[in-house]
Amino acid sequence: MPEGRIKLMQGNEACVEAAIIAGMEFFAGYPITPSTEIAELSAAKLPRIGGKFIQMEDEIGSISAVIGASLAGKKSMTATSGPGFSLKQEGIGYAIMAEVPCVIVNVQRGGPSTGMPTSPAQGDIMQARWGTHGDHSIIALYPSTVREIFDTTIRAFNLAEKYRTPVILLMDEVIGHMREKILVPNKNDIKIYNRKKPTSGPKDYRPYQVKEGDIVPQMASFGEGYRFHVTGLVHNEMGFPSNDNKVAQNLINRLINKIENNIEDIVEYEEYRLEDAEEIIVAYGVTARSAKSAIDILRDEGLKIGLFRPITIWPVAQRQLEEIAKKVNSILVVEMNMGQYALEIDRIAGKYTRVGKYGRVDGELVTPEEIVSFVREGKDCQAN
Amino acid sequence: MPEGRIKLMQGNEACVEAAIIAGMEFFAGYPITPSTEIAELSAAKLPRIGGKFIQMEDEIGSISAVIGASLAGKKSMTATSGPGFSLKQEGIGYAIMAEVPCVIVNVQRGGPSTGMPTSPAQGDIMQARWGTHGDHSIIALYPSTVREIFDTTIRAFNLAEKYRTPVILLMDEVIGHMREKILVPNKNDIKIYNRKKPTSGPKDYRPYQVKEGDIVPQMASFGEGYRFHVTGLVHNEMGFPSNDNKVAQNLINRLINKIENNIEDIVEYEEYRLEDAEEIIVAYGVTARSAKSAIDILRDEGLKIGLFRPITIWPVAQRQLEEIAKKVNSILVVEMNMGQYALEIDRIAGKYTRVGKYGRVDGELVTPEEIVSFVREGKDCQAN
């Protein structure tokens, strides 16, 4: 891809271009609107860089193959939408438990069920956090421009490797399919994180032991001479199943804390006209774009209003939101659903300020105008 | 089953006995510890009452067959545990969208992933609410004794039919496998709700129209002469796919509101020593049993403490919890996870009182003693 040049690029395309720059060498997928272009472009591009694409028999096969390929040492990705994302949940849980880095893209569409396959929606926010069974933490990112899809995809790979965990990349149908100006960064300006390889020899390798100074266990690949075991069962530092209560508690704690304790590193967000703001909108993805326009209009009318736009959706920017909440009159959460992230914002900010929500699920974007009039009518002050 | 008699019964067995009384005529499942006895007993009992049991090739097949059988007019159930529950999520979303009554039992085990298959955990609380993609509401019930499994299973079937929706029955491994005294109620004392059949003839039948005075559309069964269409796509009152924005918004609103607007009917809970309580424990399932013992001990020590035990986990008893929160010093959420329901309680109650949490995920139950000492040390006052 031409570096340092301005290009018109589709969101789904930016995702693939960036993934390849981030080091993706393996993609397994199953087509589903509106994510399919990601598979199609991966099929076209990967062999050209010596990577591999495979169309699996279904989404469960796809996430499984992705985990397998990652264990064999390749940075791996899959992409899907609602129904496929539901099917991948068991596999995502496995990747969490076995600490297998991988990136799962969910270009959302209208739901539940088959829903409105060609319409945008932001309905899988809570599923991204809680879709798989059992206690766990997750990293989920949510870009809002084509350029940001590019950057965020790279970041998704980096975080996956750094924290040895599946990273969810949530996208909007609109942005996935939209073409927008993007300045392709120079490769040298891009930071790529590669998984930390064992510093010890095969004899001393404890595949699930965290060494002093590391965040996660060092990760050998199959075929490198480290013969280790990987399981979805609760396991000890050697990777072998254990029924020991302490082992179990420590493992789950570690899996959760490696994320929760590094929130400041993981969390990314944009603050727009926030300095003196008394009213705050929280929005992400394409909805945040409308919110920005709305804020410009309302500012012109004299309202001191600003935007907090999480790019890292999970873990939530708890500290930042608390600080904001303590300072403002109200927070309005705008999203293309019936109020999912609003629940989380309400939990964090509701103690300090009024939290309201605004959403729609009819397949249309939230427009700046409807945000403006919703705010004007003062409805933001009710948690409805 | 002998009525009006005291029996020693296993939790999983009570579930099957009650399901048959509630009218279950179809069960499809795939074995998984610790839910398997529910399938085994269904296999043994259903043919004896002229019902059908089928062991499907997997959990996806099971939930699909259950939905199919329900459309053909039979009250239907499936049972599973964590990994299988993850796999059923797409199907659950379909049942929500197409408004197909059915009961999904999840006898929880340690997670995530394969986790600790033979150990208890309460790790699927949030997944029960958010596991499937897209905006939706759900009903999830959580009994805490064998007798309550009996009653709650019947209630699950009744609510499924009344609200035309899948109902999740969350159970603890311990209670599923435990044998306890149960007084089998007389059939006459049990209220059974059957789905409302069309009052109009086939010509005028609009399968997704809610008639005046009804909560949900009247439901014909396949083969009764009403030839209607069922789809997981957004659909109009005739059941046919629609891309119309209004149709979409109205449908999703209706699906969510039929539950959210009837919370008072759906929500069930127990209050234990709550009248004068200044400190509150929120706990459900087997953990609530420990909480009760802990409360008895702490009360003896003079602490004014009580228990709010949700039996309906979703939708949450928002009003009741708010009222309580306004009156008390603190709420401590105790669960066998790292704090899932605690998030929801914090959201609701955190505005009015201090909300703390206590949990473990090592495969052991929370004991009354550890609750007692946690409370004594005053840790309940920190949301940790």
Add this chain to the structure above:
Amino acid sequence: MAYFELILSGSGGQGLILAGIILAEAALHDGKNVVQTQSYGPEARGGSSRAEVIISDSLINYPKVKKCDILLSLTKQACDKYINFLKPGGILIVDESIENKLEREDIKIYSIPILHTAANKLGKAMVANIVALGSIYQITKIVSKDALENAVLKRVPAGTEELNKKALEEGIELIKKYKDGLYGRVC
């Protein structure tokens, strides 16, 4: 020109999304900000198809077209469906073949034989989208001709460059020769 919104509409298979992309790339080349989106239904063919392009000097937030400055419609169905998206004072470009015209008093209309030109004059129905681009260019000058020509050549199949260049010119000609500047009546 600060903020310019276009809708290119017709039926699936008419290449309007490609036309939108080309227009967007031309605008980009001219140094503008640009966003191109589309709407589609479950049908693979025969359904209505709509490409949207927003061209602006400043940042573009909301990416969809709310009200457009230019509406191109190659089918009656599309014209009926989107006519109300056109701003007062906006421009409607419709294919001449469209019958049973709707009425709107506040717009400017160009009813031109795009489909016919492509199919008969150029011998390839397929290039109607490029003809349309030529006409849009000539009416709006929203992009530079160089940029447009480059964008077209970059996107069309190898071997069809000349044909497409000609199509662009024919589109331009359609407007140059266009007399009947109707105002206030829909095609």
Add this chain to the structure above:
Amino acid sequence: MAYFELILSGSGGQGLILAGIILAEAALHDGKNVVQTQSYGPEARGGSSRAEVIISDSLINYPKVKKCDILLSLTKQACDKYINFLKPGGILIVDESIENKLEREDIKIYSIPILHTAANKLGKAMVANIVALGSIYQITKIVSKDALENAVLKRVPAGTEELNKKALEEGIELIKKYKDGLYGRVC
């Protein structure tokens, strides 16, 4: 007796869970509250097996045994694993065959030939669990004999009623004849 906790332990396949159920049913029959649980690992056989029974006059909340009044162990492995669950002053019933005894000063121990009695005297290793129930009964009288006998007969395979009745009696006899009331030394 307000709250009485038992653990029956051994290896998978020795029928201890059934024994726990039978005991629980007997207690139920006697009008008591009762909860029976078990622990198990991934092994189908050969792993250690543990049945727990709580018998109480009042409601039983926490359903697992924290510290038990009675521990029955049919294997050394089980005995070693659960010995510390026994309350001070509690009673340990172990199979005589268990060697290499652990030491604990504060409990009462019955070391009796349960397995041998079942296998050799009764000719069916399978009924060791019922022999054990007989012994538990005779030591604790926690349930009535009628209730216990009924519960046994209800749960055993048809055709084995007499054998099981005899097993129960043999278990009772083992205690009746038991002399060596060791105190403070583990089996």
Add this chain to the structure above:
Amino acid sequence: MKTLEKLNVEENLCKGCGICVAFCPKNVLEIKSGKVHIKNLEDCIECGLCELRCPDYAIYLVFRG
């Protein structure tokens, strides 16, 4: 006995794919401005192949009796 009353075309259903035209053994049909058109009914031998293969149910035989 049934006799052919007419060969019906349901214009709004026809998508002009040309299948009926191509496989009519008697060259009865043609496409005109994107729709099927009956060129010479008299040649029709009522074989029903057009009806059988029309993916859009736009052409069919109607019998009397």
Add this chain to the structure above:
Amino acid sequence: MKTLEKLNVEENLCKGCGICVAFCPKNVLEIKSGKVHIKNLEDCIECGLCELRCPDYAIYLVFRG
């Protein structure tokens, strides 16, 4: 050439299933208090069937040379 050194039994691995005993062509083995036991080593023809079929890797031939 390899010659048999001994027929090894790893007692802590043996689960006493009796498979080796039943399929030994020379009746060399027996079960004693739940574990395999070598009854008459001299009859052993070193066929290795016990090793082949022992599901617990508790019995095997050791060769020298």
Add this chain to the structure above:
Amino acid sequence: MPSQLIEKYFRTNSLPHIWCPGCGNGIVLRAIVKAIDNIGIDQNNVCVVSGIGCSSRASGYLDFNTVHTTHGRALAFATGIKLANPNLHVIVITGDGDCAAIGGNHLIHAARRNIDITTIVFNNNIYGMTGGQYSPTTPTGDKGTTAPYGNIDANFDLCELAKAAGATYVSRSTVYGANMIIKQVEAGIKNRGFSFIETLTTCPTYYGRKNKKGDPVDLIRHLKEISVNKTEYEKLPEEKRMGKIVIGELYRGERPEYTDEYIKIIESFKGEI
């Protein structure tokens, strides 16, 4: 007004259907209702179950009891329906992707059980609905949007697979020979057990275009050319078999049907609770 057949069995207000001009799906669908009409079963006792895909949109057009399920699960839904109400004639309409990719497991298990479901696969060798990705039946070497360099996957012989899994009626036909579809669907419905009917159909929009195989008519002609009746095929010398696809009734077996067997269990054990 369309023909009496269409009037009777279609939800005519939903016509014209969603399918592209010249898409073969409409041909198969007519053949199915014609078969039902020929047998003369009561519309109220027919249940049509489909998955997700262009082909699977079929259920919505038919005036029976109809379900448009999740992708790949039509046979699992159908199994529940049939077992719950064995009086229904359950017909599954599915695509090559729906049935053989994501739904492959349900296919082999329904066949194994020999449950009385008639499955008709609209095999267009492509994922039509999602825009032309290769499917498990796309011939090796052909292109799809996810096989831009040609498909390296081997394609299933679905009939062989269904037979090996246990289907008791297995046949193949093409939209060229639509009369054969009718006969096969009739036979399939009449077979008390699992019937598997693979119909080769055409996707001019994606499969045709991607592989430069011409217009709808060319595609149908191509099907005519490559398909050979079973009896003829068996007479062909080895070298002439290459590239040919056998059509006709390929297999018939005799085995107890699943719901019948279940009813026997009920009859033997009922009431003994």
Add this chain to the structure above:
Amino acid sequence: MPSQLIEKYFRTNSLPHIWCPGCGNGIVLRAIVKAIDNIGIDQNNVCVVSGIGCSSRASGYLDFNTVHTTHGRALAFATGIKLANPNLHVIVITGDGDCAAIGGNHLIHAARRNIDITTIVFNNNIYGMTGGQYSPTTPTGDKGTTAPYGNIDANFDLCELAKAAGATYVSRSTVYGANMIIKQVEAGIKNRGFSFIETLTTCPTYYGRKNKKGDPVDLIRHLKEISVNKTEYEKLPEEKRMGKIVIGELYRGERPEYTDEYIKIIESFKGEI
């Protein structure tokens, strides 16, 4: 200390294994490592992938690169591993439930692709790990905890299925004839393509007990009695075939291997981004 073979290829500190006394799994597992030893491949280049089940616990005992995946997905994981690193010898150990129930779809697709994976099914005709429910290979009429009145499902012929799906090496053996397992695993590993080896094994704890088929020895004897070598079977008169199971090498095919084909694509198009 166990034998040299076991010392070399097992994680001996995890022995004794979890399996019940007399469970056939251990016999198959030894045969597999013996085959690997016979071929003499570097332990570092062997990757053993298993699903979930008693049999699937095998991976944890072996000193290779090992993965214990989710239930039914071993072949999908293995596909990712093999494609990502074609130098690895990928061996899948799976159960009848893991492979043929929940995992059936991945089985047929891996076979279709002819990807170079050697799959060994430990077929004990039951779900052992979950306590004895009938599986897709439980013979009709036999009992399981979910088939208290006898199983009415027909059982798969897994070898037929694998063959119909596209496997290029298909064989069957039993734990009675463990030497045959060794030979077949060797042949399977050497076959460049998808190899499917069904080993009939025994579950005395559940299948044996539920069906009153005796102790571990009886069960193995039974396997001996019902199994007949392919060549002998073909000579048997029809009436003597009833109740017999054919063992031996059942099918060999020649088709391009998947990762090889992929590498050809890379070689043709690499660098042209």
